Amino acid sequence: MLFIIGLGLGDERDITLRGLEAVKSCEKVYMESYTSLLSFGLDSHGLSNLEKLYGKTITLADREMVEEKAHHILEEARHSHVAFLVVGDPFGATTHTDLVVRAKKMGIHVQSVHNASVxxxxxxxxxxxxxxxxxxxxxxxxxxxxxxxxxxxxxxxxxxxxxxxxxxxxxxxxxxxxxxxxxxxxxxxxxxxxxxxxxxxxxxxxxxxxxxxxxxxxxxxxxxxxxxxxxxxxxxxxxxxxxxxxxxxxxxxxxxxxxxxxxxxxxxxxxxxx
Amino acid sequence: MLFIIGLGLGDERDITLRGLEAVKSCEKVYMESYTSLLSFGLDSHGLSNLEKLYGKTITLADREMVEEKAHHILEEARHSHVAFLVVGDPFGATTHTDLVVRAKKMGIHVQSVHNASVxxxxxxxxxxxxxxxxxxxxxxxxxxxxxxxxxxxxxxxxxxxxxxxxxxxxxxxxxxxxxxxxxxxxxxxxxxxxxxxxxxxxxxxxxxxxxxxxxxxxxxxxxxxxxxxxxxxxxxxxxxxxxxxxxxxxxxxxxxxxxxxxxxxxxxxxxxxx
Structure with missing residues (x-):
């Protein structure tokens, strides 16, 4: 199962309860770092706030990584719960749509958690x-x-x-x-x-x-x-x-x-x- | 202080942590019931889910009430924390903009909590x-x-x-x-x-x-x-x-x-x- 979870626009408190519940259920947590960054993404301190809140280690994923290692991420999602965190709403940027299309083609169940976007x-x-x-x-x-x-x-x-x-x-x-x-x-x-x-x-x-x-x-x-x-x-x-x-x-x-x-x-x- | 808080689109779990924190700090909680309704707004059972989550009584506010009693709601907000809950994002509908304009004219501090909208x-x-x-x-x-x-x-x-x-x-x-x-x-x-x-x-x-x-x-x-x-x-x-x-x-x-x-x-x- 792949969760694409919107984090909203401010800081770690802008995730929804639904989103937080989903992250907590995941074995692996990725966070996109290429379309936009927000207060909690700009430094390691901010990132650790997120990690503390989720009780999970977060792997930052830049565009290169998502494009090159999408297959790896999706293989993980085939067998376990994987979260892909996105600043704003999941479908603000084309790259996320691309990841979802690839997941669905592999028969992986995808669940989106919406949030505010610009x-x-x-x-x-x-x-x-x-x-x-x-x-x-x-x-x-x-x-x-x-x-x-x-x-x-x-x-x-x-x-x-x-x-x-x-x-x-x-x-x-x-x-x-x-x-x-x-x-x-x-x-x-x-x-x-x-x-x-x-x-x-x-x-x-x-x-x-x-x-x-x-x-x-x-x-x-x-x-x-x-x-x-x-x-x-x-x-x-x-x-x-x-x-x-x-x-x-x-x-x-x-x-x-x-x-x-x-x-x-x-x-x-x-x-x-x- | 008037909080205008977006609830998102699904159910009570779609509020953000920031939004939940704000509601909990409020002495009075209103929920708009005129621009759109969602699963938790459609019946009293849904509403009580919200009330349970917030630990607060919610007053449903239809258009008539907001238009006629806005002054009363805003008077409360002058002296205490008042939450106005909105399905989706706070600024999807004109009526909420109107409430904010009136509040600001009265010198009341307004804080918005964003969420997903259609x-x-x-x-x-x-x-x-x-x-x-x-x-x-x-x-x-x-x-x-x-x-x-x-x-x-x-x-x-x-x-x-x-x-x-x-x-x-x-x-x-x-x-x-x-x-x-x-x-x-x-x-x-x-x-x-x-x-x-x-x-x-x-x-x-x-x-x-x-x-x-x-x-x-x-x-x-x-x-x-x-x-x-x-x-x-x-x-x-x-x-x-x-x-x-x-x-x-x-x-x-x-x-x-x-x-x-x-x-x-x-x-x-x-x-x-x-």
């Missing part, structure tokens, strides 16, 4: 979830690699008056160029895109457009460490948010569409005061 | 959450009242290749026509739209359209009691799903847009076998 927790700012269009991802621009397919999606969302959730790039365990050349892997330090960088890129992309989908005066909401005790949520124009220091990762950004009075009233409480 | 738990079927367009609501058609504004939204989602989540109507505590005439309130029995009715209405609406956004052969996914132990998830054409008995509420429906190979692979496991 996709629904952004509701806290007051912008109604059913008024969002397609979600976009904003990748780090490098010298010549400046992919801007997110622009057209934001454009069509805003044309329809819809809000847009922008997920910001996470680079974890990226091999260095040098190491790729030498064939021996060493890794870049992890990088998490800030709201400031995201806005910089958004404004760069819009510069050459005729009828810009947004400007530096477009209302946005910036979220940092959503769901944690020290979460930060600030509403303001792109220009205003670009000046804000949102602190430690993870960050995400919402670009508003048309807002209703109740949405406006709620945003007021998060309004940037500069 | 909006993210549908990820379990394998259709990627970031490939959904705007969410639509399908209301019960009556004699002459057949509002079909959902159609244009589905149309524009499908034009962009995006999936559409259809939330199906819930009628709880609707006053009878007779009682409105007499000025003394009696209520209709609760009604929950089934997937079958939703598809019937969807196909009725599309009949007169020139370039139909979908047909009875369009691939959909039906969800019943999502997140519960007896959840049912079936993928098939509208025509196929119309023949399926999904059982007890709540139901919701996803109309697919363009699908990726991994999405297809995952849907295979839920495919209708008739």
């Amino acid at each position: 996709m629904n927790a952004i509701g806290i700012c007051g912008l109604q979830l059913y008024r969002y269009g397609e979600t976009v991802s904003i990748p780090f621009f490098t010298g010549s690699w400046r992919p801007d397919s997110f622009y057209e999606k934001i454009h069509s969302n805003r044309t329809m008056g819809l809000h847009t959730l922008c997920l910001l790039d996470i680079r974890v365990k990226e091999p260095t160029l040098e190491s790729l050349a030498r064939g021996r892997k060493t890794y870049e330090p992890p990088r998490y895109m800030t709201i400031n960088t995201a806005i910089e890129q958004l404004l760069e992309v819009v510069q050459e457009r005729q009828q810009p989908a947004y400007t530096e005066d477009t209302q946005c909401v910036g979220f940092a460490r959503l769901g944690s005790d020290d979460q930060m949520i600030i509403a303001g124009t792109m220009k205003q948010l670009q000046m804000v220091d949102f602190g430690a990762p993870l960050h995400c950004l919402v670009i508003t569409g048309n807002t209703h009075p109740l949405e406006e009233e709620m945003l007021e409480f998060y309004r940037c005061r500069t | 909006m993210n738990a549908i990820g379990i079927c394998g259709l990627q959450l970031y490939r959904y367009g705007e969410t639509v609501s399908i209301p019960f058609f009556t004699g002459s009242w057949r509002p079909d504004s959902f159609y244009e939204k589905i149309h524009s989602n499908r034009t962009m290749g995006l999936h559409t989540l259809c939330l199906l109507d819930i009628r709880v505590k609707e006053p009878t026509l007779e009682s409105l005439a007499r000025g003394r309130k009696t209520y209709e029995p609760p009604r929950y739209m089934t997937i079958n009715t939703a598809i019937e209405q969807l196909l009725e609406v599309v009949q007169e359209r020139q370039q139909p956004a979908y047909t009875e052969d369009t691939q959909c996914v039906g969800f019943a009691r999502l997140g519960s132990d007896d959840q049912m998830i079936i993928a098939g054409t509208m025509k196929q799903l119309q023949m399926v008995d999904f059982g007890a509420p709540l139901h919701c429906l996803v109309i697919t847009g363009n699908t990726h190979p991994l999405e297809e692979e995952m849907l295979e496991f839920y495919r209708c076998r008739t």
Whole structure:
């Protein structure tokens, strides 16, 4: 039996009772460490909080490990209870879907335990979830690699008056160029895109457009460490948010569409005061 | 202090440890009973499971009560810890946003505890959450009242290749026509739209359209009691799903847009076998 268990967004206390019960029934516990990290995943101290709570040793699984050793993990799940812990909800990221597909093909029973994800927790700012269009991802621009397919999606969302959730790039365990050349892997330090960088890129992309989908005066909401005790949520124009220091990762950004009075009233409480 | 606590989608075990801790710290516990109900909310037995778990008496709060007595609830929250329990995530429904706005205006500290909602738990079927367009609501058609504004939204989602989540109507505590005439309130029995009715209405609406956004052969996914132990998830054409008995509420429906190979692979496991 393979349990895919969402841990939610904050710390070890965000697991559900159903999830905790499942983890405790497992002989082996893996935790994904490649799509996002949260307060308890960022250091060994946090991880040990989880281990203490579960009474289990946790094996951190990066993307490489899950892709290379999925078969091994699934073989274990064939004969015993195995937990695969995922930050947020289990089906936020494609890689987990892939693991589930492989498990089901092997005839392994899979059970999912849901939890909050960024996709629904952004509701806290007051912008109604059913008024969002397609979600976009904003990748780090490098010298010549400046992919801007997110622009057209934001454009069509805003044309329809819809809000847009922008997920910001996470680079974890990226091999260095040098190491790729030498064939021996060493890794870049992890990088998490800030709201400031995201806005910089958004404004760069819009510069050459005729009828810009947004400007530096477009209302946005910036979220940092959503769901944690020290979460930060600030509403303001792109220009205003670009000046804000949102602190430690993870960050995400919402670009508003048309807002209703109740949405406006709620945003007021998060309004940037500069 | 007002805690708005998401209970998740299944039963009493879907609360998070953070949520449980918060409820236990509260002197008064309310539970909303108007936006959706789940296994533990449907009967008094279920409610008592919650009460046993929390060691607290729970006051059920329907829409009328929340709207009329919000001030009373908030006055309590000014001087003590009050919990307001919500099925799913706290910000799935507008009414909760309204309560939070009122609390904040009164200077009451509000703390939200997130959980899974339908909006993210549908990820379990394998259709990627970031490939959904705007969410639509399908209301019960009556004699002459057949509002079909959902159609244009589905149309524009499908034009962009995006999936559409259809939330199906819930009628709880609707006053009878007779009682409105007499000025003394009696209520209709609760009604929950089934997937079958939703598809019937969807196909009725599309009949007169020139370039139909979908047909009875369009691939959909039906969800019943999502997140519960007896959840049912079936993928098939509208025509196929119309023949399926999904059982007890709540139901919701996803109309697919363009699908990726991994999405297809995952849907295979839920495919209708008739």
